[in-house]
Amino acid sequence: MNLGQITRFVGAAGLIIFAGTLTAIAAPPAWVMKAAKADTPPLSHGAPAVVLFDETLVTIESDGDKTIRHRQVVRILNQSGRQFATGMVPYLEKEDDVTTTEAWVVRAGKEVSPKEKPMWIDMSAADDGAVFSEVRKRVVSYNDFALTDDVFAYETVSEGKLDLPQLGFSWVSMLPVIQETLTLQLPPGWAMQSMVDGPSASLLHTATGPQSWTWELIDRPYRPDEPSATEDARTDVRLMVTLSPPAKAPRGMWPVFRSWSDLSSWMVVLQDAQCDSTPALLNTTNQLATGNEDVVVKMRALSRYVQSLRYISFDKGISKGFGYRPRKASEVYEKGWGDCKAKANLLRSMLRTVGIESYMVSAHTSQGRQIVEGWPSPAQFNHAILAIKIDDSVDFPTVVNTPILGRLLFFDATNPDVLLGDLPTNLQGGKVHVVAPGSDALTPLPVLPAETHHLSNRQVNLELNANGSVTGECNYGGPGSSGAYYRRKIRSLSANDFQKNITERINGTVSGASIENLTTSDEPITGECRIKYRFSAPRFAQMMPGGLAVVRLDVLSRDTVPAFPAKERKLPIQLDSMILRDEVTLKLPPGFVVDELPDSAKFNSPYGHYESTYSVVDGSVVAHRMLRLEDRDVPVSEYAVLRKFLGDVAKADHSSVVLRKSD
Amino acid sequence: MYPDERAQRSGVIAFLCLYPMTSMRTRKNLFNIASVIWFKEALFSTVRQLRTISLAITYLALTVSSQAFFAPKWDPVDPADLAAKDSVGFPGTDVEILRSTHELNERVPEVIAGGTAFKDLPLVFETSNFVRAKIYTAKGVQDQGKLRVRYLSSSRLKNTEARVVKPDGTSTNLKKADIVENILTKDEDGGSWKQITFVFPGLEPGDVVEYRWIELIEEEIWLKHYYCQEVVPTREYRFTIAAMTRPGSVGWLNCPKATTSDKNGFTVVFRDQPAFEEEEHMPPPRELRGWIYVAKSFPMYSKDAEVWELLSGEWGDNFNRDSKPSGVIKKKAEALAAGATTADEKLRRLYEFCQKEIYNTTYRTSAELQAGIDKHKEDDAFSPSNILKQMRGRRDEINLLFASLARGLGFEARIAHSANRAEILNVKIPQGWAFLGTTSVAIKQGENWTYFNPGNYFVPYGLMSWRDEGAIAMLCNTKKKELSEIPRSLADQSQALRKARLKLDDEGTLEGDVEESYSGHLSEKQKVDAWIISIDEVNKIFREKVTARLPNAEVSDIVWTNLDTTAVPLTVKYHVRVPGYAELAGKRLIFAPSFFQVGKPVVFAAAERKHPIFFYYPWAEHDDIEIVLPTGYTLEKPSAPTAVGELAGAFGADYKLQYLGKTRTFCYRRDFALGANGACAFAQQSYPALKALFEQLYKSDTHSIVLKPKTAPAVPAASPVSEKPAAPATP
Structure with missing residues (x-):
């Protein structure tokens, strides 16, 4: 169970853990020794380690106290498996107590331990964007000690308050797992409702006792890393539980959300008061919007302002629900930084100032498509x-007509490279929850058309000299996700590093190329961001005896085309929508004519389309190439079909032309 | 909630702080110092500008800095700096450090200064730091928007203050909430790494940020090193030693334009330092980046030269005592050398015995041995006789056994202490002794010393690790400090021999069997990378390496030989299938025969170069490729790639092509060497020439062969290339 899983497990605010006295356990307990006796199953073939046993016990007391005990037993199967001799427990600082942290290594049926037993290290879980986070973890590692065939086991116990009366738990693992269970124990008078989904939901065994429920999944396979895997590729089952305390819920517990409108009501209270303003903020808002009667222009100006602020998170008060409560808009404005909810809230405040209503929206950055409507x-x-609430005069592909709130323009105020009218690719198609009174359902975000939002247009004009040297001009970019990609590159690199980056890229196909006149353009309305430069290289064409010359036209790298060389596949593939259009023009040197061009090609498949043509126009070779990939999750059973399509593309995707000196 | 935006937010966090590169507690055992510093990540340097200044500030009661330095008021910022839109000295930079001021003090804690003299209480080491930076661009805002200072829990920070100054001169002091403290890690003993983050409010391009803090550490200065060249340009870097409890020295390297002053201690100022940038194939960054060090003399040895001699003598004496051959050792040495007629052959036998027959517990372990290995890990080395008896030992013990065996045959042996070349090349600086953390055995043969390290499991006889060769070693003895360079290997000692037997079909798919063999450093590197992971992972990484240059390559049936043994060569055999390898240009097929080079990135794309070019060792490559061409095709005006440079010189590649018509086999031979003449480090001025050579190499390595359909019945003899090497193409 990884940190993300446990984070989800206890709910957003109800993250976990402790500090406190550690209980000394001298020898491996019986459950460790018992699990260690298990044979290594065939499903472990090729795996570095196998999880023999994984057990989570969640106990809720009538006063809302919560105890989570986690036990795991792992057998190391080879040298790489030593890295899995690691235990971890996450917790919330000052809210949770970690009361037990123990780890053992069992070798040939007996416990062994190093001369100096590894310590459990307490670590911040804050990522680079955070200056502080209450989420912490304790970690122990026996990597240097555990050997192949050893069994590593650990147990952690954490205690805290149950904040959110909901529990989510995922059976997800890269390693093979023989047995993984979750047990929930509730005090008298409490009830619970559960639901499951996921590809192995039907295999989940359930057992119940008095106020006790156990879910168990067995014999799960090894799923190694594979490129372009879907976000939930290793998720077998997801369990979602909603608890119902007696009429008088424990103090401090959040309400039970029985509907999306319940959740809306709670979040509206949490968030609305934060949408404030100050004279300075009003002033800035009005300055940005002044002179622009067009509502779209106003929105664009305000949105770019908010996106340009620094992303910094400060995660405090999580158990109180502050993980869902933005900092006040006035404070974010004054400080000039904030996290996603802070930025969204600031923009909301600014829009309100100019008479535009908007709503906070809860989303997921990678698994929006797996959001469960029924929970x-x-x-x-x-x-x-x-x-952003808009009328019929505003039309963007990111507008969704909702039954209750009408036309809404969805916008990510955090991502500084995705403009108004666009959405980050990872959010497209995901389900979101609009936080507004009466908002009682999820809203699917649109998947934006490839033609306007995932299009990359690349033009290269080459002028070949008789000695094989070349000068040329590259001009490439696009709107939508392509524009965002190039915008990010331009934004995140210094001018010097950007020039270096572009030089390295062109040298990947044209050795010795030097560049000049490097410029960029960024069109705020269409979102089209482009890079343009000239280059020259002393050696480009391969001059052959007898007056022939071979010229490769793929001056711009083709690494955007995914490749799947592996014959077999274990995980489904996430294919992102894209259209790549290349036009390369090669002006021939005097005295040269085309001897042979590549054949034109055309392929279709459920996953995309490929087309290439070559012609000679006014003494120049003109090559067109188009590759379109569809937004699809490709199941393992369809892998061969996708692989064949991309294999055909690879075979046909050539660009060498043969020239010869004219007589 | 909502913290999961790392992908968008993993920007660079600059550390514009006085960031100690080493930290060393007071040590009474002088002889531990070098290794302690070493393992705590030590110094670097090329002696380009080294100055040692005696610090005569003995036990100066320190009252200088704290109050005065951290007066409540900030110095006014120059209006010209506030108004500036771009850097004058470094146009186009996103950020410029206008002033970076750091002051070091070492003093007796106040309670002692107040009159109670407890000799053993630690001293207080204090640094006072101030940085002023100008932000010119939005990227500068992102980079400098939050600045972090990390420190150990044994330290204490105080007077952490910062402010933002707008171009109009108005300023905003950071509030307590804007300076965030965080515990990064904490162990069960209470030791922790902490961090404070200055989060500058309302930061915009044009602003100036200032921040300052004092760090107090309860320790005595022995040797400290700091980078004084940042990753952004610095107009002025000022470093002051205000007080030390004993005389010492301060020095700096790679910092031009230094001025010094002895007023109120010692101050050195560096002006107009450019941003430090890393480049491909350069010496260790620490050879090039500006740094400064402070050392305090030891009570008994006030001069660094004395410390060198002291260490040389102590290490030498210990080694001589520990490696003195016993009767058993002598007997074993004689048995091993029996029949060997030359000194080299005798030493080889000893070396291979120590490396192959003695179980190396630094690299290997087992369920049976682990407890013993673990228990002995920190102990003094066993005697050579004991190691011989147990037939196992740590790396240092195996070296000791080797030395003892060699002495048993009458060879003169010494322990050689050197620095890891990946960290520092030149230790010929006053405090260079602090970096001699690597040991090997030097054996005298004639007038020369030969170096051995059989304790390194993956380095064969006749070679030292690439981290060691070329390093300056101290040949320890009691007579005098004696430095010598560990000889560098030859290109032929690190070879890649690659063989491919492939078949090309008429759709452009290339398929066949491949064998790659590596020796010397090329073998060592791969073995070191592989020994801590499983064979499945080794294979996965290998497949990824192939598909990185040939994205559609299917690699199967991978078999390694000698991957986890001391034997060489390291060999990997595999089957490969690459759809679309050859291009279909109309009726023609076009392909690059250099299977092992296709798809590799170009080296040295950058138009300009700031640093010297440095390869750690010379090497050679020999590719032998045979490709059976599809039936119905014939070669069209084939040409050989242009030879590059000089194979026996610093850089060279030769190509030989041949077509065997009867079997439709296209033969391709490529020989390449870098540093065949021993040169593998080049001055920055050589960059254009070297870049041109690499460009030509790239061009020759991607040289294509064209096949055209036969128009008449197949007559192989009619092929344009006979069974002779093709003539070089017209350049």
Whole structure:
């Protein structure tokens, strides 16, 4: 169970853990020794380690106290498996107590330990964007000690308050797992409702006892890393539980969300008061919007302002629900930084100032498509964006007509490279929850058309000299996700590093190329961001005896085309939508004519389309190439079909032309 | 909630702080110092500008800095700096450090200064730091928007203050909430790494940020090193030693334009330092980046030269005592050398015995041995006789056994201490002794010393690790400090021999069997990378390496030989299938026969170069490729790639092509060497010439062969290339 899983497990706010006295356990307990006796199953073939046993016990007391005990037993199967001799427990600082952290190594049926037993290290879980986070973890590592065939086991116990009366748990693992169970124990008078989904949901065994429920999944396979895997490729089952305390819920517990409108009501209270303003903020807002009566122009100006602020998170008060409560808009404005919800909230405040209503929106940055409609819970989200209420005069592909709130323009105020009218690719197609009174359902975000939002147009004009040297001009870019890609590159590199980056790229196909006149353009309305430069190289064409010359036209790298060389596949593939259009023109040197061009090609498949043509126009070779990939999750059973399509593309995707000196 | 945006937010966090590169607690055992410093990540340097200044500030009661330095008021910022839109000295930079001021003090804690003299209480080491930086661009805002200072829990920070100054001169002091403290890691003993983050409010291009803090550490200065060249340009870097409890020295390297002053201690100022940038194939960064060090003399040895001699003598004496051959050792040495007629052959036998027959517990372990290995890990080395008896030992013990065996045959042996070349090349600086963390055995043969390290499991006889060769070693003895360079290997000692037997079909798919063999450093590197992972992972990484240059390559049936043994060569055999390898240009097929080079990135794309070019060792490559061409095709005006440079010189590649018509086999031979004449480090001025050579190499390595359909019945003899090497193409 990894950190992300446990984070989801306890719910968004109800993260975990402790500090406190550690209980000394001298020898491996019986459950370790018992699990260690298990044979290594065939499903472990090729795996570096196998999880023999994984057990999580969640106990809720009538006063809302919560105890989580986690036990895991792993057998190391080879040298690489030593890295899995690691235990970890996450917790919330000052809210949770870690009362037990123990680890053992069993070798040939007996416990062994190094001269100096590894310590459990307490670590911040804050990522680079955070200056502080209450989420911490304790980690122990026996990597240097455990050997092949050893069994590593650990147990952690954490205690805290149950904040959110919901529990989410995922059976997800890269390693093979023989047995993984979750047990929930509730005090008298409490009830619970559960639901499961996922590809192995039907295999989940359930057992119940008095106020006790156990779910168990067995014999799960090894799923190694594979490129372009879907976000939930290793998820077998997801369990979602909603608890119902007696009429008088424990103090401090959040309400039970029985519907999305319940959740809306709670979040509206949490968030609305933060949408404030100050004279300075009003002033800035009005300055940005002044002179622009067009509502779209106003929105564009305000949105770019907010996106340009620094992303910095400060995660405090999580158990109180502050993980869902943005900092006040006035404070974010004054400081000039904030996290996703802070930025969305600031934009909301600014829009309100100019008479535009908007709503906070809960989203997920990578698993939006897996949000479960039937489980209204804030724990399903990890991101905040904004829904701007607009009338019929505003039309963007990111507008969704909702039954209750009408036309909403969805916008991510956090990503500085994705403009108004566009959405980050990872959010497209995901389900979101609009936080507004009465908002009682999820809203699917649109998958934006490839023609306008995932299009990359690349033009190269080459002028070949008789000695094989070349001068040329590259001009490439696009709107939507392509524009965002190039915008990010331009933004994140210094001018010097950007020039270096472009030089390295062109040298990947044209050795010795030097560049000049490097310029960029960024069109705020269409979102088209482009890079343009001239280059020259002393050696480009391969001059052959007898007056022939071979010229490769793929001056711009083709690494955007995915390749799947492996014959077999274990994980489904996430294919992102894209259109790549290349036009390369090669002006021939005097005295040269085309001897032979590549054949034109055309392929279709459920996953994409490929087309290439070559012609000679006014003494120049003109090559066109188009590759379109569809937004699809490709199941393993369809892998061969996708692989064949891309294999055909690879075979046909050539660009060498043969020239000869004319007589 | 909502913290999961790392992909968008993993920007660079600059550390514009006085960031100690080493930290060393007071040590009474002088002889531990070098290794302690070494393992704590030590110094670097090329002696380009080294100055040692005696610090005569003995036990100066320190009252200088704290109050005065951290007066409540900030110095005014020059209006010209506030108004500036771009850097004058470094146009186009996103950020410029206008002033970076750091002051070091070492003093007796106040309670002692107040009159109670407890000799053993630690001293307080204090640094006072101030940085002023100008932000010119939005990227500068992102980079400098939050600045972090990390420190150990044994330290204490105080007077952490910062402010933002707008171009109009108005300023905003950071509030307490804007300076965030965080515990990064904490162990069960209470030791922790902490961090404070200055989060500058309302930061915009044009602003100036200032921040300052004092760090107090309860320790005595022995040797400290700091980078004084940042990753952004610095107009002025000022470093002051205000007080030390004993005389010492301060020195700096790679910092031009230094001025010094002895007023109120010692101050050195560096002006107009450009941003430090890393480049491909350069010496260790620490050879090039500006740094400064402070050392305090030891009570008994006030001069660094004395410390060198002291260490040389102590290490030498210990080694002589520990490696003195016993009767058993002598007997074993004689048995091993029996029949050997030359000194080299005798030493080889000893070396191979120590490396192959003695179980090396630094690299290997087992369920049976682990407890013993673990218990002995920190102990003094066993005697050579004991190692011989147990037939196992650590790396240092195996070296000791080797030395003892060699002495048993009458060879003169010494322990050689050197620095890891990946960290530092030149230790010929006053405090260079602090970096001699690597040991090997030097054996005298005639007038020369030969170096051995059989304790390194993956380095064969006749070679030292690439980290060691070329390093300056101290040949320890009691007579005098004696430095010598560990000889560098030859290109032929690190060879890649690659063989491919492939078949090309008429759709452009290339398929066949491949064998790659590596020796010397090329073998060592791969073995070192592989020994801590499983064979499945080794194969996965290998497949990824192939598909990185040939994205559609299917690699199967991978078999390694000698991957986890001391034997060489390291060999990998595999089957490969590459759809689309050859291009279909109309009726023609076009392909690059250099299977092992196709798809490799070009080296040295950058138009300009700031640093010297440095390869750690010379090497050679020999590719032998045979490709059976599809039936119905014939070669069209084939040409050979242009030879590059000089194979026996610093850089060269030769190509030989041949077509065997009867079997439709196209033969391709490529020989390449870098540093065949021993030169593998080049001055920055050589960059254009070297870049041109690499460009030509790239061009020759991607040289294509064209096949055209036969128009008449197949007559192989009619092929344009006979069974002779093709003539070089017209350049």
